[in-house]
Amino acid sequence: MRGGEQMLSLRIAARFLRRSRAQSALIVLGIAVGIGVQVFVGSLIVSLQKALVDETVGSSSQVTVAGRQGFAVDFTPQLEAAIAGTSGVKAAAPVRTFSVIFRKQGDSAPLNVTGGDLAELDRIYGLSSRTALGTVRLSDDAVVIGVDFADTYQLTPGDTIRVVLPDGSVARLWLSGVVDLGAAVANERSAFVSPEFAAATLKMTPEQYSAVAVQLDDPFRSVAVADGWRADPLFADLTVTEWQDENKDLLDALQAQSSSSYMIQVFVLIAVALGIASTLAISAVQKTRQIGILKAMGLRDGRSAAIFVWQAVILGVTGAGLGVATGIGLIEVFNATGGQRQGSFPIDPQPVFVAVSFGVGVLVALLSAIVPSRRTSRVDPIEVIQSV
Numbered sequence: 001m002r003g004g005e006q007m008l009s010l011r012i013a014a015r016f017l018r019r020s021r022a023q024s025a026l027i028v029l030g031i032a033v034g035i036g037v038q039v040f041v042g043s044l045i046v047s048l049q050k051a052l053v054d055e056t057v058g059s060s061s062q063v064t065v066a067g068r069q070g071f072a073v074d075f076t077p078q079l080e081a082a083i084a085g086t087s088g089v090k091a092a093a094p095v096r097t098f099s100v101i102f103r104k105q106g107d108s109a110p111l112n113v114t115g116g117d118l119a120e121l122d123r124i125y126g127l128s129s130r131t132a133l134g135t136v137r138l139s140d141d142a143v144v145i146g147v148d149f150a151d152t153y154q155l156t157p158g159d160t161i162r163v164v165l166p167d168g169s170v171a172r173l174w175l176s177g178v179v180d181l182g183a184a185v186a187n188e189r190s191a192f193v194s195p196e197f198a199a200a201t202l203k204m205t206p207e208q209y210s211a212v213a214v215q216l217d218d219p220f221r222s223v224a225v226a227d228g229w230r231a232d233p234l235f236a237d238l239t240v241t242e243w244q245d246e247n248k249d250l251l252d253a254l255q256a257q258s259s260s261s262y263m264i265q266v267f268v269l270i271a272v273a274l275g276i277a278s279t280l281a282i283s284a285v286q287k288t289r290q291i292g293i294l295k296a297m298g299l300r301d302g303r304s305a306a307i308f309v310w311q312a313v314i315l316g317v318t319g320a321g322l323g324v325a326t327g328i329g330l331i332e333v334f335n336a337t338g339g340q341r342q343g344s345f346p347i348d349p350q351p352v353f354v355a356v357s358f359g360v361g362v363l364v365a366l367l368s369a370i371v372p373s374r375r376t377s378r379v380d381p382i383e384v385i386q387s388v
Contacts, residue, residue: 013310024315031319032326034268035361039327040334042353045261049254051345053219060186061124061213062222063242065235072208073238082234083212088221091123094209096198100163100171100191104153111149111163111191115198124213127179127192133157134177138194143173146187150178165201219243269364308369316365320358327354 017024065083067073075094083092096115101108114121118138122128127136132147134157143161155161159175173193181187199206216222222242229235244251331347 009306028319032322035323036326047347063214066211093120097210130179137176142176144192148187312365312369316362320361
């Protein structure tokens with residue numbers, strides 16, 4: 001019996017919606033626009049944050065293990081195993097770092113030099129995949145520089161560049177390749193050499209390094225990883241730093257972006273909810289006579305209220321589904337028209353966020369049915385029949 005009454009409420013709800021096609025279409029359109037905006041803006045903010053983080057630390061160390069007070073790090077098998085065995089560590093590369101002064105005719109400029117094995121550096125900096133000119137090669141006296149530095153001083157692969165080393169001596173290096181590291185600061189000041197050249201420059205043994213550069217599967221786990229290593233006795237004589245502590249301004253900006261995104265979505269949902277609630281309330285007033293007659297024929301209060309709940313379900317599911325499709329469509333249009341241009345970034349639809357947006361759309365529609373359903377449940381069939 002209850003199943004039959006539920007189906008009766010559903011059929012009546014569908015009939016009411018069909019009889020008011022324009023009104024129903026406007027509600028569905030309102031929900032679709034709201035959810036579409038939510039999906040697009042939410043995915044935009046997430047993709048923007050990912051692009052900013054990738055540009056900042058995507059091609060650099062996210063956690064760095066260095067010696068205290070400038071002392072070298074002994075990259076022992078125990079230290080290597082401890083780092084590699086930490087959950088979330090994607091790659092680790094021991095590096096030797098120092099600064100040099102580039103000289104060309106009357107020009108000079110500082111360069112931050114990183115020495116290491118090319119295969120290990122690739123896991124952190126992705127040098128081979130970021131080649132702009134020439135061939136990335138780190139052997140003997142070969143050097144790789146950033147694209148902005150090469151453009152500023154008109155350097156091309158095959159050139160010989162002259163640098164002043166930390167001890168004051170002059171070295172001549174052969175430029176093998178130019179890379180685009182994705183960040184202006186890195187492209188203007190970074191250079192890479194072989195581990196042997198760096199060791200000879202710093203007078204280090206094969207086991208000694210300036211630091212160990214580490215990248216994580218999730219850059220935002222850097223605080224937890226760094227704290228864990230600081231508490232490990234194996235790292236007692238070492239300094240552990242992580243990118244979030246050094247980029248507080250960026251994190252504040254990301255948090256502000258997230259807050260603005262949430263505010264936009266909340267106001268959009270409030271507007272959608274008010275639109276649905278007002279439309280359903282008007283519908284309840286318009287259908288008072290029909291509801292009164294149905295209740296006089298035996299339809300219970302709860303089932304009469306369920307009519308408007310079913311209307312909300314139909315409108316919510318239809319509108320939210322159309323809104324998700326609209327949001328994904330907007331993302332595809334953005335990616336096709338401008339997301340791949342230089343300086344821009346593609347938007348990646350977030351499956352969890354899309355599912356949550358759909359659920360929120362349906363929930364908002366259901367909550368909007370509370371007022372009209374309660375109004376309907378209080379309709380007195382006798383009063384309705386007397387007013388006919």
